[in-house]
Amino acid sequence: MLGASFDPPERNARFAEEEGFPFPLLTAPRSMAEAFGAAGDGDAFTRRVSVLVAPDGTVEATWHVRDPAAHAAVVLERLSDRP
Numbered sequence: 001m002l003g004a005s006f007d008p009p010e011r012n013a014r015f016a017e018e019e020g021f022p023f024p025l026l027t028a029p030r031s032m033a034e035a036f037g038a039a040g041d042g043d044a045f046t047r048r049v050s051v052l053v054a055p056d057g058t059v060e061a062t063w064h065v066r067d068p069a070a071h072a073a074v075v076l077e078r079l080s081d082r083p
Contacts, residue, residue: 004028006046037064050075 003025005012016025033039038049048065052075061078065071 002026004032006030006033036062052078 001023003012003016003021003023005015005025005027007015007027009027012025012027016023030039033046033049034041036049036051038046048068048071050063050065050071051059052061054060063071063074
């Protein structure tokens with residue numbers, strides 16, 4: 001699992017540590033957010049998007065997160081269906 005944000009690496013590292021993330025929080029270029037639908041041209045802020053990438057590198061699922069508190073359960077349900 002990885003996380004990505006536009007914030008500088010130092011800020012992402014500090015935030016990940018403060019929140020106790022068990023995964024890296026990477027600094028991503030705006031083009032990556034646009035490619036995954038997390039930002040549009042001229043958007044000041046990004047939207048929360050989760051992307052499930054299959055072992056072969058293909059995108060298996062994409063979620064536009066509306067309720068962050070409930071989102072983990074949605075993703076875990078999808079993962080439980082995998083062989």
